[in-house]
Structure formats: structure tokens, C-alpha cells
Amino acid sequence: GQGSAVFLEGEAGTGKTSLARAFLNRALDDHKDLIAATGFSDPHTGLGDPHRPFREILRVLTGDVEAQWMAGSITTDLARRLWGLLPKTTETLLDVGPDLLGVLIPPEALAARLAATGLKSEKVGERLAQAPIQQGGDPDGRKQAALFEQYGQVVRQLSRVRPLLLVLEDLQWADSGSLDLLFQLGRRLEGSRILVLGLYRPSDVAIDRDGKRHPLQKVLNEFRGKSGDLRVSLDDPRDRxxxxxxxxxxxxxxxxxxxxxxxxxxxxxxxxxxxxxxxxxxxxxxxxxxxxxxxxxxxxxxxxxxxxxxxxxxxRTSRLPGRLLRLLQVASVEGEYFTLEAIAQVLDREPHQLIQPLSGELEKQHHLVWLHGVHRVGDRRISVYRFRHILFQEFLYGQLDGAERAYLHERTARALEDLHQPRSNSQALQLARHFQEAGLTGESISYLLSAGHQARASGAFEQSLTLTRQARALLPGLPDSEEKDRTELEILTSLSVDAWILGLAIRDPDGILSRLREVSSIVGDEDRLFWALECEFSRHHFLGEPNRCREIVDEMEGLAAASRKPNRQMAWKVWRAFNALNRGYPAEALVSLQEISSELESKIHRDILAPWIRCPLPFIHSLKALALGPLGRPAEGHGCIEESYQLLENQHDPTCTLYVRLHDHLFSCLCRTAPGGVEKRPEPTRPHGEPGHEGWRGVFQFVRGYCSEEHGDPHTRAATLEDAIRLMDAGDWLAWRPYFGALQASVLGEIGRAEEGLEIVDGSLDRIEATGERFHEADVNRVRGEILGSVSTSRVDEAEDAFRRAVSIGRDQKAKLFELRATVSLARLLERSGRAKEGRRELSRCYKWFTEGFDFPDLKEARALLAELG
Incomplete structure (x- = not known):
């Protein structure tokens, strides 16, 4: 029950792998119930090959070890332990890791292995056959988090049956998703019977990756902080x-x-x-x-x-016969791992002719390679060998000149394509590298896009973005043509999806969105052009620019009107209503949203709000709440929020859930926390650690901090709100900022920083004029009046003007809740000025309009003030 992690660090050739294998074999001898599994990262494909070491470990834990056993890579005893555990492993996957099926482990192969065990596993097999299989492709940023959670639960559950030794080799080459998974797993080792043994080269980890600290550093620091320094260094020059x-x-x-x-x-x-x-x-x-x-x-x-x-x-290599040296040089082109059948095609030999040179001479006599495993793709045998050490592969590859390398990379790529047909995309990363080295840019781009799609389908959006950026960087190598334009359009579309999920699209540092729009027009692809406009709309919304969004909505209208596709027309209506709300027309927005709700309830419109929101109706209902609250119908708005959550109960749409929670928070902020409101909601989550996600965290933190005003110290709340604003700044989140600024200013006024608050409010009003974000204009003016009244008695007239302006704006916008709130502030000011009757008359006239929401704080306050004024 003392789960832990140990890391072996050492440079190339220091014996990390040998020591790890010796430790693993001794542990298996000493502990007859131990289960061990190893996963590797690849220097050529590692960064873009999502979760590879953990996929390999899961394959081992699910009994996919026949090839390794036949090759002698694992012992018969360990293979039998793994096969005997297979029914329990499958049952555990079904119980706590169903999303791993189809993403990290192929369910068909698992079912076949389960049937082949001959163990009492019929019921488990039936459950596996009936289980819903994840097909990937839902580009929501929380999928990867769900996979990590389920992976951790699976290994923890298995460790209750058998202790686990998980070996992760070459972590310096692991993709960031694998390192994030290791990070999350490390937090859950306590109380388990799991030992993680990680191997890495410290010199590679010391080098920045893409201008940032190597992600393995964070993992090592996390383990060091929890368990002390559990590293074993093989680089100590004093240790003999x-x-x-x-x-x-x-x-x-x-x-x-x-x-x-x-x-x-x-x-x-x-x-x-x-x-x-x-x-x-x-x-x-x-x-x-x-x-x-x-x-x-x-x-x-x-x-x-x-x-x-x-x-x-x-x-060593110079003493080899020429035929063996040539064989190894050709093999070195494929990489540390190489395929006998591919090498045979490159050399125009029959595969059986290479078995003796490889397995007999180079493995047993010269100890330069070893058989890693044998498996089948359809009716074809695939025999994978591995160099005894990557330094041998690197040396042999370095002996080839540029022309020979390019020629051999192309021959190797063609051979691998042929061997893996019709599933050559399963080797997309390797093929992309070989075609790029061969100078065949078109083929390389095609396979990079395929690899990116596979990464995206598994929720590894950072890897998908990296691969698609690599494809974009190769575009100048293609001749100008219509085909090049279409390829660029596919690349830009993929980049735009990944950028939004990772929170990068607001900044758009690579100019993706503007170029996407431009190329869509060149190609004449109206679907992509409409998608580009949706992306631009979203970007300018988060930048708090409703006037610019209105211009984009007008452009959408032409495409929607010319299209016979109802989804495109529906999407335009949604964005038009959304923009009307932000520009201060809640009544107009509500009418449109109600029409949209009726259409959605009578028909199935999927993918109308961009590909990452699959269930639009909850989104629309929660958006209606943001219109209903200010319009003086908060109880009805609260009902829309509750209905949104009910609609989401049977849906797997984490991104829509995120937006519903966002609207729930904003509604509670607008209505000063409705009954059963924000404090009772679970903390919303958004994948973070990437640029852009700070904005989401900042908004949720701000609303929670502000809505706790009745229970929190104002100084603490002020600090919380200031920190939240900094997070929003870091994530370029400027939507609703005039309102957030006014709320922050009101709290600053409570702690004696009224002048500072007034400056913030004036800045909010300036921003409203510049951007057209008038949804909260009435309440911002009301806050300005409150602060003016608290600064000095000489500014009472200015305060009254601010309140009356707030009342007028609320009335013009039909925002009765904002009008009531401003009227309450005005009535209190008039009472202090000896004009209580005037204040009561104004408040009474406004209050009588309301027909619901009497349990909400604004109406309670108005009712109490009316009684106080007599």
C-alpha cells in the first residue's frame, strides 16, 4: 500500500535499460504475484505520438504480449501471469475505464484475446461486446482529463488484485500528454501497490522544449515535493x-x-x-x-x-561483413526499431532470407540487435527488431550521405505503406517523417494531418496542434495550385479547432483565423468560410467587441440566406441573438432565443454552434436565462438554468456543460445569487496549463468571489477579485469586463479605496462607448453613483445624475431588474436628501411592474425599502 515512483537518470549508454531490466527480473523472481509492464517513447515520433508509453503498458496489462513472449522479450512466467489477469483487467476497464476502449486500447483485439484465454470469462466477454466504444473525434478539452482519471482508476483497481511495476523508458522523448498522465498518476499512488520506474536522460530534460521548460521537470518536481528525491543517478563520476x-x-x-x-x-x-x-x-x-x-x-x-x-x-561495426553492415545501415533509416519485412523490400530480398542474418548473426553472434516482437497485419507478418542501443543506430545512420538517406527514406516509407495497408494511417507519424526526409512534401503533410486527427480524437490537442503546425510549415514546399490551397484550408481548419480548445485562438498568434477566412474565399468553400466567421465572431466576443461581432453577424447572414442548409441558418440566428444581448437588447435576444428553442425542440440540429458543442439546446436555454434575468423575470431565468442541467444529464458534451455552467455563474452574478445558485454548483473545469485558460479560471473565480459577499471579509473579496482580473488579463478575456470592473469597484469602495474604484468605473464606461458592449451599462452607471455618493457629500448631485442615467438606460433596454436596482439606489439617496416621498413614488412605480422573482435579493431589498419609506 506504499505506492511510489523512482527515476533512473543517466546519459546515453550509462546502463539505465540494463539496470531496469535486471531490477524487473529480480522483482518478478522475488514476488510471484507481481505484474510488470514496460512502455517506451520514440525519439522520432514521441512528441506527436499521444500517450504512447501508457498505450503500450495498457496493451501489456490486457495480455497483448504474445509477440514479446515469442521474441523472448518477456518470460513465459510473466506472460502467463498477464494472460491469467486478463478477465479481471477487462472487467476493470468496463467498470472504471470505459472511455479507454477504442482510444487507448482496441476493443476488437481485446475481445479476441479474452476469448482465446479459455478462462471463465463469458460474462465479461458479453459485457465487452455490449459496451459503448469511444470512436474519438469529439474535440472537447476535457476528454483527455477523463482519460487520465480513468487510467489512474484502472491501475489502482488492478493493484488491489496484483502489485504492479510500471516501467517508462526514455521519458525525455515522451509527449506532453503522457507526462501529464504521469503527473496525474503520481498524485494517486499513495495507498496503492504500484511502483513506477521512469528512465530519462538529464541532458535532454535540461533543454527547453518549444521555448518552454521541459514538461518532465514539472513531473519530477511534483514527485520530489511529495516523496523526496527518489532519483538514482548513473552519471556520478565518483561511483565505481x-x-x-x-x-x-x-x-x-x-x-x-x-x-x-x-x-x-x-x-x-x-x-x-x-x-x-x-x-x-x-x-x-x-x-x-x-x-x-x-x-x-x-x-x-x-x-x-x-x-x-x-x-x-x-x-565494432567496421569488423562486420559488408552484407551485414549494409543491412544495418538500411535498418538504421527506419529508426531504433525496424521492420524485417520493410528492410527486405528496400533491399529487394525475400523476408525469409534476412531471418538468419538478423536473428542468427547480428543478434546471437554480434549482439547488435534483438527481436522485439512479431505480429500480423491482416495476412502479413510484421517482425520488429530493435538495435541493442540507440547509439549504434545513430552511428550507422550518420554514415549515410544526404542523397542515400533521401532515397532510403522513400523506399522505407513505400515499404511500410504496403505492409500496413489498408491501415497505413496507423503508421502516420513514421510515414510523415520518412516522406519529409525523402523530400516528398505532399505525402508528408497528408500523414501529419492524419496523425493530428488521431491525436485530436484521443483528446491530445497539444500534440494535434504541434503536428498540424509541422504540416503548415511544409506548405511552402508545395507548388502553387488549387490542391495546395485546399490542403492549406484543411490545415487551417484543424489548427483553428485545436487553437480554440487550447485557448490560443483569442490571441491568434499565428494568424490562423484571418488566413482561414482568406483561403476559404479563394477556394470557394462556403462551409469553411462560415466556420471561419464563427471563429472570428467567438474571438471578438471574448475580446469584448460586440460592434465588431455585429459586422461579422451581418456577413454570416448573406451566407446563411444563400444556403439551403438549416444548420447554417440556425447558427446565424444563435449568434445574432447572442450579439443582441451583449449590445444591450435583451428583449430582442430573448424573442430570437425562444424561436430557436422551439425549432430545436421540434427538430434535431447537431453541430450548429461549431463542432465542439454537440448538444445546442442546453446552451440556448442557459443563454435565455441571461436575457430573462435583466428583463425582470429572474425566476423564469433560474428555471432555464435548471432545465439546461436536466438536458445535459443524459448527454456527453463537456464543452456545452462548461458553457452552461458559465452562464449559470453569470446569471447568479447578474441576479445577486438566485436561490440554489452558484455556491451550490460544482466547480467548473476547463483544461488548463495552456495559454488562454487563465481567462476561464479568472471568470469563475471572480463570480464566486463576488457572490460570497454576504459571507466574506471585503478585504479578502477585493484580493480575490483582483487576482481573478489578473487571470482574465493573462487569458485575454475581455468580455463582460466593464461589468466586472464595476463590481470590483463596488467592493473597493467598501474598503476605503473609493477613488481607485471610481477610476475603474470610468474606464468601464469608456470601454462601453468604444466597444458597444452595453448589456451592463445601466448597472455600471449605478455603481458609479454609489461610489460618487460615498466619496464626498459635495458630489451628491453627480451621484443622482448617475442613478437617473442608470434608470433611464434600464428602462430603454427593458432591463427592469437593472432599472429596479438603480431606482433603489436613487430612492436611498433621495431619502438622505429629505426627499423620501419622491423616492418612494419612483420605487413603487418600478416595483409594481414585477410579477415574479419576489424571493430574489433585489426585490426583497426593494420591498423592505418601500416599507421603510412608509
């Missing part, structure tokens, strides 16, 4: 124990002087030490007697031995 262990792996009588010289020569590098010992034996520097005991040989001369690992590798 590792090289002594290599020497002692066989019986010997080496002297201490030999051991010291051996260590000084290798500096503790495991690969160098292993290869140097082999070199010493071959050259007579070490001899072995009849009983198998090694000792210093008669020809020992340290000065004749290589001093660098590269020299050892060069000498």
Missing part, C-alpha cells in the same frame, strides 16, 4: 560500483588497479564498459582460464584501446 558490477557479472580475479583503470576509461558508462570489456577479451587484454575465471591478460595495453564510445562502435 556500476562498472565493478559489470566486471563481476562473470567469475574473475581482476586486481584493484585494473578495476580503477577500467572505471577511469569508461567513466561509468554502461554501454562503453560492456563494449570495452568485449574488446579487451578479443585483443587478449583479458583472458579466461579453463574454469571460466577472467583475469588481466598478457596483451593488456590501455593505450591501444579506444577512449570514446563512438570509437568502440566504429571499431
Amino acid at each position: 560500483s556500476f562498472t565493478d558490477a559489470i566486471l563481476d557479472s562473470h567469475p574473475n580475479i581482476f586486481s584493484d588497479s585494473f578495476r580503477k583503470a577500467f572505471f577511469e576509461r569508461t567513466q561509468g558508462n554502461g554501454l562503453f564498459a560492456t563494449e570495452l570489456l568485449r574488446e579487451l577479451k578479443e585483443k587478449g587484454g583479458v583472458s579466461t582460464d579453463e574454469s571460466g575465471v577472467s583475469k588481466e591478460g598478457p596483451n593488456l595495453d590501455w593505450t591501444l584501446l579506444p577512449t570514446r564510445i563512438e570509437a568502440v562502435i566504429e571499431e
Whole structure:
């Protein structure tokens, strides 16, 4: 029950993998109920290959180990343990990790393995056959968080049955999604029987990734903070124990002087030490007697031995026959892992002709490669080998000149395409790299887009954005043509979706949205052009620019009117109503939203609000609440919020849920916390850690901080609101900022910072004039009057003018709640000025209009003041 994580750090060749394997094998021998699984990251595809090491671990835990067992990569004993655990693993996936099926683990292959076990698993098999399978493609930012949560629950549940050892190799190459998953898993190890063993090169982690700190650093700091420094470094130049262990792996009588010289020569590098010992034996520097005991040989001369690992590798490979050296050079083009059948195609050989050279000579005799596994794609056998160490692969690849590399990359790509047909997209990242190195830009872009789509489908939006940006960077390599324009349009559309999910589209640093609109017009794709306008509308909405949004809505109208597609027409109506609300026309917005609700309830309109909101009706109902509240119908508005939540109960639409919660919070802020309001709602979540998400967090923090005014110290609330404003600034969230500024100013007035508050309110009014965001104009003027009245008695007339302006604006906008609120402030001011009857007359006339919402704070306050005024 003492779950933990340990990290092995060391540079290339220091023996991390060997030490990890030795530890794993000893642990399996010592603990007969232990389950072990290993996942790898790839230097060529790692950053864009979402969750690869954890996908591999999950495949192992679900018994997909026949290929590794046949190749000798895992023992028969471990394979049997994993196969025996398969029914329980499948049951656990169905119970607590259903979203992992179809995203991180193929359900069809899992069902086949389950049936093949022969164990009592019929009921589990039936459940698996009936389970809903995630197909991916719902681009909401919370999918990845749900996958992380479910993955953690699955391994924790399994650890209650069997202790788990999870090994993660080459974490320096892991994608950010895998490192985020490791980060989340690390927080849940306590109380489990899980040991995570991570391996990485510290020099690679010390290098920034895309101008930011390497994401593994955050993970290491998290573990260090919780459990202390659980790192084992193999780079200590003073520690001789590792090289002594290599020497002692066989019986010997080496002297201490030999051991010291051996260590000084290798500096503790495991690969160098292993290869140097082999070199010493071959050259007579070490001899072995009849009983198998090694000792210093008669020809020992340290000065004749290589001093660098590269020299050892060069000498090893130079002694190979030419046919084996050529075989390895061709294999090095594919990477650390390579495919026998692909190499055979490149060399125009039959696959069976390469089995003996690879498995017999290069694996067993020269110890340069080993068989990683064998599996089938359709009726084709795929035999995957791995270089004993990536330094051998890098050296051999470096021997090829540019022309030969390009030629071999193309041949390798064509071979891999052929081998994996009709599912060549499963190798999209590898194929994109090979085609790019071959100078075939079109094919590389196509596979990068395919890899990006797969990443997006699994919720790995950062990886999708990275891959699609790589595709965009290759565009200049294509000749100008209509096909190039269509390819660019596909790239820009993908980028725009990822940018919105990651919170980058408000800033639009890459100019995606404007270029998307331009290329859509060039190509004549009205669907993409309408989508580009929707993106621009959303961007300018978050920037708090309703006047610009109105211009975009007018452009949408032409496309909607010319289209026979009802969804496009419906979307235009939604954005028109949304914009009318923000510009201060709540009555007009409500009429449109009610019409839209009626249409949605009678028909099924999916994807009308951009592809990430799949269930529009809850969104529309919650938006109606924002119109109903100010219009003096808060109880009806509250009912719309509740109805929105009810509609979402049977829907899996996290993004729509997020917007409903946002509207719920804003409604509670407008209506000063309706009964059963914001404090009782769960904390809304939005994927964060990326630019842009600070804005969402800032808005939710602001509303919660403001709505707790009856229970919180005003100084604490002021600090909370100031922090929330800073978050909104960081996320470029400027929508509703005049209103938020006025509410912040009112709290500052409570703590003696009225002049500062007045400056903020005046800035809010200036922004209203500049942008046309008049929805809250009445209440902003009311707050200005409150602050003016508190600053000095000499400014009472200014305060009264501000209140009367607020009343007038509320009346013009039919915003009866804002009108009532301003009238209450005006009546109190008139009472203090000896004009109580006038104040009562004004308030009574406004209050009598209301027919509902009498339990809401504004109406309670107005009723109490009327009684007080007699």
C-alpha cells in the first residue's frame, strides 16, 4: 500500500535499460504475484505520438504480449501471469475505464484475446461486446482529463488484485500528454501497490522544449515535493560500483588497479564498459582460464584501446561483413526499431532470407540487435527488431550521405505503406517523417494531418496542434495550385479547432483565423468560410467587441440566406441573438432565443454552434436565462438554468456543460445569487496549463468571489477579485469586463479605496462607448453613483445624475431588474436628501411592474425599502 515512483537518470549508454531490466527480473523472481509492464517513447515520433508509453503498458496489462513472449522479450512466467489477469483487467476497464476502449486500447483485439484465454470469462466477454466504444473525434478539452482519471482508476483497481511495476523508458522523448498522465498518476499512488520506474536522460530534460521548460521537470518536481528525491543517478563520476558490477557479472580475479583503470576509461558508462570489456577479451587484454575465471591478460595495453564510445562502435561495426553492415545501415533509416519485412523490400530480398542474418548473426553472434516482437497485419507478418542501443543506430545512420538517406527514406516509407495497408494511417507519424526526409512534401503533410486527427480524437490537442503546425510549415514546399490551397484550408481548419480548445485562438498568434477566412474565399468553400466567421465572431466576443461581432453577424447572414442548409441558418440566428444581448437588447435576444428553442425542440440540429458543442439546446436555454434575468423575470431565468442541467444529464458534451455552467455563474452574478445558485454548483473545469485558460479560471473565480459577499471579509473579496482580473488579463478575456470592473469597484469602495474604484468605473464606461458592449451599462452607471455618493457629500448631485442615467438606460433596454436596482439606489439617496416621498413614488412605480422573482435579493431589498419609506 506504499505506492511510489523512482527515476533512473543517466546519459546515453550509462546502463539505465540494463539496470531496469535486471531490477524487473529480480522483482518478478522475488514476488510471484507481481505484474510488470514496460512502455517506451520514440525519439522520432514521441512528441506527436499521444500517450504512447501508457498505450503500450495498457496493451501489456490486457495480455497483448504474445509477440514479446515469442521474441523472448518477456518470460513465459510473466506472460502467463498477464494472460491469467486478463478477465479481471477487462472487467476493470468496463467498470472504471470505459472511455479507454477504442482510444487507448482496441476493443476488437481485446475481445479476441479474452476469448482465446479459455478462462471463465463469458460474462465479461458479453459485457465487452455490449459496451459503448469511444470512436474519438469529439474535440472537447476535457476528454483527455477523463482519460487520465480513468487510467489512474484502472491501475489502482488492478493493484488491489496484483502489485504492479510500471516501467517508462526514455521519458525525455515522451509527449506532453503522457507526462501529464504521469503527473496525474503520481498524485494517486499513495495507498496503492504500484511502483513506477521512469528512465530519462538529464541532458535532454535540461533543454527547453518549444521555448518552454521541459514538461518532465514539472513531473519530477511534483514527485520530489511529495516523496523526496527518489532519483538514482548513473552519471556520478565518483561511483565505481556500476562498472565493478559489470566486471563481476562473470567469475574473475581482476586486481584493484585494473578495476580503477577500467572505471577511469569508461567513466561509468554502461554501454562503453560492456563494449570495452568485449574488446579487451578479443585483443587478449583479458583472458579466461579453463574454469571460466577472467583475469588481466598478457596483451593488456590501455593505450591501444579506444577512449570514446563512438570509437568502440566504429571499431565494432567496421569488423562486420559488408552484407551485414549494409543491412544495418538500411535498418538504421527506419529508426531504433525496424521492420524485417520493410528492410527486405528496400533491399529487394525475400523476408525469409534476412531471418538468419538478423536473428542468427547480428543478434546471437554480434549482439547488435534483438527481436522485439512479431505480429500480423491482416495476412502479413510484421517482425520488429530493435538495435541493442540507440547509439549504434545513430552511428550507422550518420554514415549515410544526404542523397542515400533521401532515397532510403522513400523506399522505407513505400515499404511500410504496403505492409500496413489498408491501415497505413496507423503508421502516420513514421510515414510523415520518412516522406519529409525523402523530400516528398505532399505525402508528408497528408500523414501529419492524419496523425493530428488521431491525436485530436484521443483528446491530445497539444500534440494535434504541434503536428498540424509541422504540416503548415511544409506548405511552402508545395507548388502553387488549387490542391495546395485546399490542403492549406484543411490545415487551417484543424489548427483553428485545436487553437480554440487550447485557448490560443483569442490571441491568434499565428494568424490562423484571418488566413482561414482568406483561403476559404479563394477556394470557394462556403462551409469553411462560415466556420471561419464563427471563429472570428467567438474571438471578438471574448475580446469584448460586440460592434465588431455585429459586422461579422451581418456577413454570416448573406451566407446563411444563400444556403439551403438549416444548420447554417440556425447558427446565424444563435449568434445574432447572442450579439443582441451583449449590445444591450435583451428583449430582442430573448424573442430570437425562444424561436430557436422551439425549432430545436421540434427538430434535431447537431453541430450548429461549431463542432465542439454537440448538444445546442442546453446552451440556448442557459443563454435565455441571461436575457430573462435583466428583463425582470429572474425566476423564469433560474428555471432555464435548471432545465439546461436536466438536458445535459443524459448527454456527453463537456464543452456545452462548461458553457452552461458559465452562464449559470453569470446569471447568479447578474441576479445577486438566485436561490440554489452558484455556491451550490460544482466547480467548473476547463483544461488548463495552456495559454488562454487563465481567462476561464479568472471568470469563475471572480463570480464566486463576488457572490460570497454576504459571507466574506471585503478585504479578502477585493484580493480575490483582483487576482481573478489578473487571470482574465493573462487569458485575454475581455468580455463582460466593464461589468466586472464595476463590481470590483463596488467592493473597493467598501474598503476605503473609493477613488481607485471610481477610476475603474470610468474606464468601464469608456470601454462601453468604444466597444458597444452595453448589456451592463445601466448597472455600471449605478455603481458609479454609489461610489460618487460615498466619496464626498459635495458630489451628491453627480451621484443622482448617475442613478437617473442608470434608470433611464434600464428602462430603454427593458432591463427592469437593472432599472429596479438603480431606482433603489436613487430612492436611498433621495431619502438622505429629505426627499423620501419622491423616492418612494419612483420605487413603487418600478416595483409594481414585477410579477415574479419576489424571493430574489433585489426585490426583497426593494420591498423592505418601500416599507421603510412608509
